[in-house]
Amino acid sequence: MRTAALSRGAVISLTALTVFTPIVLIFYQSLLNAPFFMPNTQLGLDAYRFVFDDPDFYQAFGNSLMIATGMLCIAVPMGGALAFLLARTDLPGKRWIELAVLVPVFISPMVLAFGYVVAAGPVGFFTVWLRPLLGETPWNVYSMTSIALIAGLTHVPHVFLYSSSALRNLGSDVEEAARISGANPLQVALNVSLPMVSPALLYSGVLVFFLGFEIFGLPLVLGDPEGHLVLATYLYKLTNKLGTPSYHLMAAVAVCIIAVTFPLVLLQRYLLKAASRFVTVKGKAARQKQLPLGPWKWLALALVLLWLWLTVLVPLSGIVLRAFVSYWGEGVNLLDTLTLAHFREIFEQPSLVRALINSVLIGVVGGALAVLAYTAIGLAGHRRQDALSKVIDYSVLVPRAVPGLLAGLAFLWVFLFVPGLSGLRDTMVSIWLAYTVVWLAYGMRLISSALLQVGPELEEAARVTGASESRTRRDVTLPLVRFGMLASWVLIFMIFEREYSTGVYLLTPGTEVIGALLVSLWAAGSIDQVAALSVINISLVAAGLAIALRFGVKLHD
Amino acid sequence: MTKPNNTLKVESLCLQYGDNAILKGVSFDLNPGEVVSLLGASGSGKTTLLRAVAGLEHPSSGRIVIGDSVLFDGAARLDLPVEKRGLGLVFQSYALWPHRTVFDNVAYGLKLRKVADADIRQRVDQALASLDLAHLAERFPHQLSGGQQQRVAIARALVYNPPVILLDEPLSNLDAKLREEARSWLRELIVTLGLSALCVTHDQTEAMAMSDRILLLKDGRIEQQGTPQEMYDNPASLFVADFMGNNNRLNGQISEVRDGRARISGEGWSFWGSLRGDAQPGRAATAMIRLERVRVADGPGDNHIALPLVTSMFLGDRWEYLFHPGHTRLRAYGERALGAGEHWLALPEQDVWIFPG
Numbered sequence: 010m011r012t013a014a015l016s017r018g019a020v021i022s023l024t025a026l027t028v029f030t031p032i033v034l035i036f037y038q039s040l041l042n043a044p045f046f047m048p049n050t051q052l053g054l055d056a057y058r059f060v061f062d063d064p065d066f067y068q069a070f071g072n073s074l075m076i077a078t079g080m081l082c083i084a085v086p087m088g089g090a091l092a093f094l095l096a097r098t099d100l101p102g103k104r105w106i107e108l109a110v111l112v113p114v115f116i117s118p119m120v121l122a123f124g125y126v127v128a129a130g131p132v133g134f135f136t137v138w139l140r141p142l143l144g145e146t147p148w149n150v151y152s153m154t155s156i157a158l159i160a161g162l163t164h165v166p167h168v169f170l171y172s173s174s175a176l177r178n179l180g181s182d183v184e185e186a187a188r189i190s191g192a193n194p195l196q197v198a199l200n201v202s203l204p205m206v207s208p209a210l211l212y213s214g215v216l217v218f219f220l221g222f223e224i225f226g227l228p229l230v231l232g233d234p235e236g237h238l239v240l241a242t243y244l245y246k247l248t249n250k251l252g253t254p255s256y257h258l259m260a261a262v263a264v265c266i267i268a269v270t271f272p273l274v275l276l277q278r279y280l281l282k283a284a285s286r287f288v289t290v291k292g293k294a295a296r297q298k299q300l301p302l303g304p305w306k307w308l309a310l311a312l313v314l315l316w317l318w319l320t321v322l323v324p325l326s327g328i329v330l331r332a333f334v335s336y337w338g339e340g341v342n343l344l345d346t347l348t349l350a351h352f353r354e355i356f357e358q359p360s361l362v363r364a365l366i367n368s369v370l371i372g373v374v375g376g377a378l379a380v381l382a383y384t385a386i387g388l389a390g391h392r393r394q395d396a397l398s399k400v401i402d403y404s405v406l407v408p409r410a411v412p413g414l415l416a417g418l419a420f421l422w423v424f425l426f427v428p429g430l431s432g433l434r435d436t437m438v439s440i441w442l443a444y445t446v447v448w449l450a451y452g453m454r455l456i457s458s459a460l461l462q463v464g465p466e467l468e469e470a471a472r473v474t475g476a477s478e479s480r481t482r483r484d485v486t487l488p489l490v491r492f493g494m495l496a497s498w499v500l501i502f503m504i505f506e507r508e509y510s511t512g513v514y515l516l517t518p519g520t521e522v523i524g525a526l527l528v529s530l531w532a533a534g535s536i537d538q539v540a541a542l543s544v545i546n547i548s549l550v551a552a553g554l555a556i557a558l559r560f561g562v563k564l565h566d
Numbered sequence: 567m568t569k570p571n572n573t574l575k576v577e578s579l580c581l582q583y584g585d586n587a588i589l590k591g592v593s594f595d596l597n598p599g600e601v602v603s604l605l606g607a608s609g610s611g612k613t614t615l616l617r618a619v620a621g622l623e624h625p626s627s628g629r630i631v632i633g634d635s636v637l638f639d640g641a642a643r644l645d646l647p648v649e650k651r652g653l654g655l656v657f658q659s660y661a662l663w664p665h666r667t668v669f670d671n672v673a674y675g676l677k678l679r680k681v682a683d684a685d686i687r688q689r690v691d692q693a694l695a696s697l698d699l700a701h702l703a704e705r706f707p708h709q710l711s712g713g714q715q716q717r718v719a720i721a722r723a724l725v726y727n728p729p730v731i732l733l734d735e736p737l738s739n740l741d742a743k744l745r746e747e748a749r750s751w752l753r754e755l756i757v758t759l760g761l762s763a764l765c766v767t768h769d770q771t772e773a774m775a776m777s778d779r780i781l782l783l784k785d786g787r788i789e790q791q792g793t794p795q796e797m798y799d800n801p802a803s804l805f806v807a808d809f810m811g812n813n814n815r816l817n818g819q820i821s822e823v824r825d826g827r828a829r830i831s832g833e834g835w836s837f838w839g840s841l842r843g844d845a846q847p848g849r850a851a852t853a854m855i856r857l858e859r860v861r862v863a864d865g866p867g868d869n870h871i872a873l874p875l876v877t878s879m880f881l882g883d884r885w886e887y888l889f890h891p892g893h894t895r896l897r898a899y900g901e902r903a904l905g906a907g908e909h910w911l912a913l914p915e916q917d918v919w920i921f922p923g
Contacts, residue, residue, distance in 0.1 A: 472648035
């Protein structure tokens with residue numbers, strides 16, 4: 010009993026310490042007039058004054074707002090429509106489409122953005138092929154409109170995930186009632202099904218808007234040629250603005266970003282509670298029956314395939330092609346230029362080989378350790394309603410508001426600032442810690458949904474039979490969530506392979522991971538290596554996906 | 567099997583969730599070898615009371631004692647953890663651990679009590695055999711039928727000889743037909759093993775069939791307690807009378823009161839009954855009579871009333887008649903189909919209870 014309480018306290022305080030130290034550090038650094046490692050730093054608002062006087066900051070803020078709004082307007086209607094088609098109707102090929110829809114969630118945005126450049130950029134594959142047909146290229150992937158459009162299209166799956174799980178909980182009787190009253194499938198969707206899941210749509214809308222303020226990879230790659238900055242890329246460009254690292258300025262921008270994202274996180278939390286109340290009121294899901302689309306189904310299928318072509322096929326085919334050819338252009342037969350040279354180059358550079366090994370390790374070993382950490386935190390909060398579980402609640406909530414790029418930066422400071430930790434700075438421990446905190450909320454959702462599936466009476470039965478609390482955990486709860494933990498491991502593996510922004514500031518010899526290297530290689534212009542590494546990155550995620558499918562891991566709830 | 571000093575005593579137990587009082591001072595005793603049912607509608611606090619005895623809910627005040635050992639004492643701030651209480655609980659959902667075989671489910675309590683392996687094997691085998699489960703020992707719960715799962719849950723709760731076994735709606739997960747068989751089987755098991763059992767149920771027939779005593783709960787208080795017969799034949803209030811059995815209720819006005827008897831009248835009917843409580847003529851009252859006490863008579867007589875028949879329904883072993891006196895309904899049983907028209911009904915005076923209110 011005592012040891013159980015002690016270990017619970019230890020888990021919770023360690024979690025809170027790990028989560029809040031970096032955030033406190035960001036706020037502290039933003040109030041200094043120079044980087045914290047400089048002598049004679051003073052408290053003050055100089056950093057904010059500098060940022061608020063910089064016209065680039067306002068341009069970046071405006072662009073972020075525009076992208077977020079664009080994403081909201083594109084992703085919510087399309088995600089809702091896609092969810093309705095896949096969850097409620099007899100659309101042909103649903104199984105495969107549903108899998109393909111999730112691809113953008115698991116592929117690094119860095120890779121996707123790069124794929125758009127090589128596929129549809131000024132000298133991209135598709136551009137080159139289509140130029141003879143179209144005369145001049147009617148699109149420009151580097152414009153703000155394109156960035157917002159691509160961001161919107163690639164975030165459709167986020168809306169799809171939330172609305173389809175809500176739609177699946179809806180009994181088909183309400184739709185059948187509408188059909189009998191004389192509504193066609195489109196009217197059923199617009200008048201009955203989608204309004205009934207409006208809480209989920211609203212929630213996913215806020216989520217997408219929030220993600221719009223976080224995105225980094227897409228605007229970094231696509232916005233650079235024409236100088237379009239968003240908040241995250243503005244912060245990234247500040248790194249060396251004044252010659253020395255301008256940590257105080259970056260911290261001030263980071264605080265500004267958190268000032269936007271944190272209220273959005275709170276709003277999401279409120280909406281999620283409201284939405285789950287909505288679902289509970291509906292009670293048990295009634296019998297499910299698919300809505301026949303009739304002749305409409307071919308039109309619907311064509312639209313879905315068009316979206317898939319634009320969002321998945323164009324960037325992925327571009328990047329894969331780019332990795333295997335040495336040059337291309339009008340009139341060039343790509344078969345003649347096939348090569349494995351880019352991959353050979355990678356295996357010749359020790360730092361890149363290290364990146365491959367580290368990436369696999371962070372996914373496999375780091376993912377397993379992260380799942381163990383999440384499980385420990387999950388158990389500490391399992392079926393408790395006290396002050397300590399509130400601490401857990403907020404320790405999970407707050408990091409959601411800190412984008413990966415900022416979290417990586419803050420952890421860099423933690424390792425520089427906290428005595429005794431500097432030895433870990435050049436090791437994968439620093440990367441693991443940052444990844445684990447950045448994905449804390451996601452991981453905790455996986456673990457707690459596994460924990461919630463254990464009926465409370467199974468644990469109570471053990472207690473009544475004579476088992477102490479910790480014994481019950483060991484003999485009943487943990488064995489029953491074993492599959493949930495393995496499933497979470499696979500999903501965390503994919504997420505850790507996909508992650509790129511968190512490692513950007515933690516990148517040193519010894520801590521290379523593919524995601525962060527893509528950012529720095531892209532900046533250095535090593536396009537061949539970026540293409541080859543992207544393909545390797547996609548293969549790693551695909552391997553995770555294959556394992557998940559093989560063992561029937563649910564990719565979403 | 568149970569030791570003579572193992573009486574379970576619950577004294578003025580109170581329990582609340584936030585501002586919401588669930589139990590408002592409940593007291594009762596459970597003597598060794600006795601079966602007591604907690605009966606009540608949903609929300610009456612019966613399950614909470616059972617869980618509080620088990621230690622799964624935390625009362626705010628009162629005492630729970632078994633023999634010499636105190637399980638809960640609000641005044642002394644003593645709340646023995648669930649696992650230290652040594653009780654047996656059969657869950658409504660059975661709560662069998664899906665990752666363990668039947669044998670391991672039953673053996674767990676003994677393992678926790680550090681019983682030697684050979685003893686565990688022998689005692690579990692014996693428990694399984696006595697519940698006719700011996701051949702299922704190596705199965706997993708999902709391979710069992712509902713009735714078998716229930717027996718495993720009971721075996722698991724009994725194997726370490728708890729002083730009191732708690733049953734939470736033990737029959738509600740079974741099919742209607744199976745339920746009646748299981749009811750007599752369970753009663754037989756409890757009686758032959760000499761167990762002390764506290765049982766929660768919302769079904770009055772089940773409560774009467776299973777138990778030596780019934781506690782009827784209403785809004786967190788005990789409304790009435792007694793043997794099934796006392797509860798059925800001598801209810802203290804309209805609520806108890808209505809809860810037990812199938813009843814006819816007629817609302818009317820008291821027209822005459824004489825030596826504990828009263829005459830009640832409504833639209834076109836009037837009869838005598840025994841008065842429960844104090845009332846003067848002119849007061850509104852409810853008359854209540856069990857369905858099976860109403861008889862169809864050949865003609866007028868003492869306490870006979872004539873009513874128009876609405877319909878007769880064939881139930882297999884008997885007929886049910888429906889009459890419509892004014893805006894209410896009156897139902898009765900009989901052995902043959904009745905023709906349309908008015909019929910005389912005999913309402914024996916001692917079977918009619920009149921509750922002022």
